[in-house]
Amino acid sequence: MTGIDVTTFASDEETHPVDSPLARSRRSTELTLVVMAALITGAAYTITALGTNAEVPPGIVFFVAILLGLLLCAHVMIRLVARGADGTLLPLAALLHGIGFVMITRLDDELAGLQATWSLIAIGAFVATLLIVQRATDLARYSWLFFFGGAFLLLLPLAPGLGANINGARIWVSLGPINFQPGEFAKIALAIFFASYLATRRELIAASTWKVGPFHLPEPRYIAPIIMAWGFAVVVMVFQRDLGSSLLFFTLFVVMMWVATERLGYLLLGTVLFGAAAYFSWTRFGHVQTRVDIWLDPWEDPLDRGYQIIQSLYGLADGGLTGTGLGRGNPGQVPEAQNDFIFSSIGEEWGLIGASAVLMAFILIVGAGLRTALRTDRTFEKLLAVGLTTIVGIQGFIIIGGVIKVVPLTGITLPFVSYGGSSLVANYVLLALLIRLSDSSARRLGELPDDPTPSERWKAWRLSRRLRREDHKAVA
Amino acid sequence: MNRQIRQLAVGLMACYVVLFVALNYWQVGRKQELDARFDNTRQVLREFNKPRGPIVTADGVVAAVSFPTLPGEPYDYRREYPTSNLLADITGYYTFAFGSTQVERLYGDVLTGSTTEQQVRGLGDLLTGGTSSTGTVELAVRKDAQEAAQFLLGGRTGSITVIEPTTGAIRAMYSNPTYDPNTFVNADFDVAQQAITDLQNAEGNPLLAQAYQERYMPGSTFKVITTGISLEAGIDPTTAFPNEREWVPPQTDDPIQNYNGSLCGGDFPTVFARSCNIPFAKLATLLGPEAMVAGVGAWGIGEELPIDLPRPAASTFGNTENLAQELPLLAIRGFGQSEVQMVPLHMAMVAGTVANGGLMMKPYAVEATYDQAGRVLDRTTPEVWKTPLSPTNAAIETQFMIGVAERGTASCCIGLEGGIPVAAKTGTAQLDDPSNPDLSHAWIIAFAPADDPQYAVSVVLTNVQSTADVAATGGRLAGPLAKGMLDFLLTGPGSQPVSATIPPVTPPPMAPPTPNTPAADG
Numbered sequence: 001m002t003g004i005d006v007t008t009f010a011s012d013e014e015t016h017p018v019d020s021p022l023a024r025s026r027r028s029t030e031l032t033l034v035v036m037a038a039l040i041t042g043a044a045y046t047i048t049a050l051g052t053n054a055e056v057p058p059g060i061v062f063f064v065a066i067l068l069g070l071l072l073c074a075h076v077m078i079r080l081v082a083r084g085a086d087g088t089l090l091p092l093a094a095l096l097h098g099i100g101f102v103m104i105t106r107l108d109d110e111l112a113g114l115q116a117t118w119s120l121i122a123i124g125a126f127v128a129t130l131l132i133v134q135r136a137t138d139l140a141r142y143s144w145l146f147f148f149g150g151a152f153l154l155l156l157p158l159a160p161g162l163g164a165n166i167n168g169a170r171i172w173v174s175l176g177p178i179n180f181q182p183g184e185f186a187k188i189a190l191a192i193f194f195a196s197y198l199a200t201r202r203e204l205i206a207a208s209t210w211k212v213g214p215f216h217l218p219e220p221r222y223i224a225p226i227i228m229a230w231g232f233a234v235v236v237m238v239f240q241r242d243l244g245s246s247l248l249f250f251t252l253f254v255v256m257m258w259v260a261t262e263r264l265g266y267l268l269l270g271t272v273l274f275g276a277a278a279y280f281s282w283t284r285f286g287h288v289q290t291r292v293d294i295w296l297d298p299w300e301d302p303l304d305r306g307y308q309i310i311q312s313l314y315g316l317a318d319g320g321l322t323g324t325g326l327g328r329g330n331p332g333q334v335p336e337a338q339n340d341f342i343f344s345s346i347g348e349e350w351g352l353i354g355a356s357a358v359l360m361a362f363i364l365i366v367g368a369g370l371r372t373a374l375r376t377d378r379t380f381e382k383l384l385a386v387g388l389t390t391i392v393g394i395q396g397f398i399i400i401g402g403v404i405k406v407v408p409l410t411g412i413t414l415p416f417v418s419y420g421g422s423s424l425v426a427n428y429v430l431l432a433l434l435i436r437l438s439d440s441s442a443r444r445l446g447e448l449p450d451d452p453t454p455s456e457r458w459k460a461w462r463l464s465r466r467l468r469r470e471d472h473k474a475v476a
Numbered sequence: 477m478n479r480q481i482r483q484l485a486v487g488l489m490a491c492y493v494v495l496f497v498a499l500n501y502w503q504v505g506r507k508q509e510l511d512a513r514f515d516n517t518r519q520v521l522r523e524f525n526k527p528r529g530p531i532v533t534a535d536g537v538v539a540a541v542s543f544p545t546l547p548g549e550p551y552d553y554r555r556e557y558p559t560s561n562l563l564a565d566i567t568g569y570y571t572f573a574f575g576s577t578q579v580e581r582l583y584g585d586v587l588t589g590s591t592t593e594q595q596v597r598g599l600g601d602l603l604t605g606g607t608s609s610t611g612t613v614e615l616a617v618r619k620d621a622q623e624a625a626q627f628l629l630g631g632r633t634g635s636i637t638v639i640e641p642t643t644g645a646i647r648a649m650y651s652n653p654t655y656d657p658n659t660f661v662n663a664d665f666d667v668a669q670q671a672i673t674d675l676q677n678a679e680g681n682p683l684l685a686q687a688y689q690e691r692y693m694p695g696s697t698f699k700v701i702t703t704g705i706s707l708e709a710g711i712d713p714t715t716a717f718p719n720e721r722e723w724v725p726p727q728t729d730d731p732i733q734n735y736n737g738s739l740c741g742g743d744f745p746t747v748f749a750r751s752c753n754i755p756f757a758k759l760a761t762l763l764g765p766e767a768m769v770a771g772v773g774a775w776g777i778g779e780e781l782p783i784d785l786p787r788p789a790a791s792t793f794g795n796t797e798n799l800a801q802e803l804p805l806l807a808i809r810g811f812g813q814s815e816v817q818m819v820p821l822h823m824a825m826v827a828g829t830v831a832n833g834g835l836m837m838k839p840y841a842v843e844a845t846y847d848q849a850g851r852v853l854d855r856t857t858p859e860v861w862k863t864p865l866s867p868t869n870a871a872i873e874t875q876f877m878i879g880v881a882e883r884g885t886a887s888c889c890i891g892l893e894g895g896i897p898v899a900a901k902t903g904t905a906q907l908d909d910p911s912n913p914d915l916s917h918a919w920i921i922a923f924a925p926a927d928d929p930q931y932a933v934s935v936v937l938t939n940v941q942s943t944a945d946v947a948a949t950g951g952r953l954a955g956p957l958a959k960g961m962l963d964f965l966l967t968g969p970g971s972q973p974v975s976a977t978i979p980p981v982t983p984p985p986m987a988p989p990t991p992n993t994p995a996a997d998g
Contacts, residue, residue: 259480302515316502317510318518330521352503356496363492370485374478382477393488406498
């Protein structure tokens with residue numbers, strides 16, 4: 001790994017009080033890439049406006065300035081409190097966010113205004129997360145809080161009066177004028193809980209001392225929370241009718257179990273369990289059957305149930321290799337183009353080339369996340385990095401695969417790209433956590449001094465003051 | 477755990493590779509097939525959401541224009557026809573689901589700016605600040621002449637066509653029944669479908685531009701052609717025809733009569749002016765089937781009119797296969813009855829040919845096309861289509877037609893303001909409808925001034941009914957309309973045409989005007 005040559009002479013922090021050149025170069029790389037992402041977004045915004053209205057958008061300078069300002073704000077915050085972190089995560093997210101924003105503007109001006117507000121809040125959440133979570137390990141201390149918090153959020157839409165059925169899925173909570181999807185935050189909370197739970201009990205679970213017939217299973221009390229997690233996934237699938245999120249939760253749990261226990265059996269078991277649950281719901285629930293039917297042959301009902309996916313495919317085909325040109329296609333033909341189907345809009349107007357760029361951006365985010373998982377030596381941080389990365393990677397796969405007919409379509413958002421406040425904010429929080437983990441691993445590897453955080457300094461100061469007082473007392 | 481993480485990385489990577497492969501499958505592999513599917517509206521829609529330039533009349537009135545719609549409407553632009561039904565026959569309509577017609581159809585690529593030339597010019601303009609590449613189509617048709625035609629017809633079914641004999645430019649071409657494209661072009665699918673279906677089923681098919689897409693029995697106006705063929709065949713223009721009531725053609729016992737069974741005869745100019753039938757039946761029989769068929773072919777009968785609008789009709793001389801064995805039919809066709817059918821525009825061209833020294837010009841409705849900056853893309857150059865007459869014979873036939881106006885069947889009704897000499901030929905095509913024997917088409921073709929022809933006009937009133945008091949003859953019914961048209965253009969308000977000096981600049985203004993009001997008069 002990249003850190004190896006550094007670790008050989010960085011065993012003692014005291015001998016290297018300054019950042020290694022490698023760690024410092026990450027920040028300048030990040031700055032360059034962030035500016036590039038902003039410029040790409042600005043250029044795309046301009047070209048799209050030219051394509052739709054044949055005029056340069058009047059507020060383009062203002063737009064790029066705000067965009068650059070927001071991203072630089074995030075970048076400066078990383079420099080201040082996470083300067084050892086991977087330099088590609090923020091620019092990649094910014095690029096996806098920018099492409100998504102351009103497409104949303106192109107599809108619906110009104111939503112673009114809302115999305116701009118949400119972008120502001122998301123960057124705020126990103127900064128706040130970096131500031132609050134200064135030590136990744138702190139999260140592990142509140143693992144049960146995250147468990148119950150996550151479970152609460154997940155089940156919140158089922159509460160009568162609060163939950164709202166939108167487009168057939170009961171995953172929304174309405175509080176006055178604000179609608180949000182608590183599930184977006186629940187997945188992060190549950191990932192934190194799982195990382196923490198598995199980090200402390202992974203040997204016990206892996207030991208499999210409980211014999212049931214020919215199977216060696218872990219002690220029931222150790223796997224109980226995992227069974228509960230599976231239960232959550234089933235609840236989400238059955239009661240909230242949200243196949244995508246259900247699949248996402250389940251994949252998350254199974255992958256984390258597998259990585260933590262190093263036992264392939266869990267991966268297989270998880271697949272079998274989910275397959276069973278999916279088959280059961282396929283036989284019992286009309287909406288699942290519908291999803292599968294239109295996946296198998298959307299042209300069976302081209303004007304109703306298959307309409308959305310068919311229009312998506314027509315859009316992609318119309319785009320072809322190079323796309324219809326920004327602002328020159330008709331992505332509005334696809335219902336919900338700004339949410340679940342934003343990827344087909346990109347494929348239509350930006351072509352195979354632009355859509356592939358989006359795929360690559362996701363692969364690179366996954367790569368950066370898993371590299372963090374490999375570099376860190378703390379189990380909790382390793383598992384959390386795995387969990388968070390899996391969320392982004394799998395969520396992207398499920399929804400992109402859905403709109404291009406690789407897997408049955410399930411309504412979830414494309415991280416950073418789709419319209420949606422909850423999704424955007426949650427994904428920026430997730431990004432901040434990944435950056436925190438990445439910074440933490442760099443500090444552990446000695447690429448930069450592991451300075452105490454402000455809160456640690458505060459505690460240290462209070463501790464020293466108390467000790468001094470006790471000394472005084474003792475002397476007195 | 478690192479081994480599992482690496483495997484996870486490989487797994488997630490594989491997922492995205494699958495996505496990439498699938499993307500290639502849809503966007504490249506099956507592109508052609510999906511693009512071609514019948515229910516795939518992407519390409520049409522892209523076309524439909526392009527800005528579209530205006531269609532402007534020769535006197536600078538906007539006949540069709542696009543406005544950007546408010547956000548939330550299904551299409552980016554709405555097409556409006558400020559002259560409502562006045563120019564529908566020329567502009568046609570432009571709809572999303574039901575295609576387009578006339579100029580909207582034939583000049584669609586110019587209007588949207590998709591011709592190669594416009595694309596290349598548009599590239600340069602993008603750099604210099606220009607934005608849209610839509611084109612403008614300028615019609616040869618004049619709005620004021622069109623209005624005069626509409627006014628003169630006054631709701632009666634039929635058509636009035638005015639061309640310039642020397643160029644073939646169509647200055648007016650109006651027919652009833654017609655339609656207002658505004659009623660359905662921007663409507664919802666169902667509403668539009670209903671409106672178009674209703675129009676298609678309506679009597680007289682309003683969607684058709686009858687003046688050039690329909691043909692009618694020409695009656696005696698056809699004698700201009702029979703006379704032309706005879707003169708070209710060397711028949712003496714002073715030939716005398718006996719005064720007779722009936723004549724039995726070969727191969728039959730059934731006699732041919734003149735109009736109303738009257739006694740009719742005299743020299744060639746006189747029988748032409750009085751529109752006797754028997755002399756022309758005799759001429760057709762004398763010339764024989766071969767010469768007649770070749771002769772009408774020289775006048776363009778049997779061919780689609782070479783107009784710059786889609787789907788023109790072709791005039792017909794009827795079935796000519798066994799004409800040698802059916803000389804009575806040939807005789808009857810010699811004066812424009814039986815199976816002969818002429819397109820109204822073609823009849824205007826026939827008058828124009830006599831006026832133009834025997835040269836039949838190609839008719840055109842579009843004067844020029846312009847790019848977004850008002851530069852000319854293409855300007856129609858007048859072309860000769862047929863040469864059925866020698867200049868000498870054209871001059872002789874002009875005298876024949878002057879005779880019709882001065883002392884013949886049109887003398888009642890076509891004397892022009894200011895004594896401008898006019899040449900004409902009337903026609904009353906008896907439809908021989910057994911249930912309604914008095915039903916006929918009333919025709920007149922004319923050109924003026926006869927000594928320096930500027931306009932040739934054809935008027936047809938279809939399915940007119942003779943009453944006990946008034947015979948529905950071409951001279952009496954159609955004559956005043958031709959007079960009105962020629963007066964309007966030669967001495968009336970239309971004699972000082974406002975020409976569109978500046979090629980119209982690309983719209984669109986931001987707000988649509990009140991519907992059905994001319995957007996830019998003058």
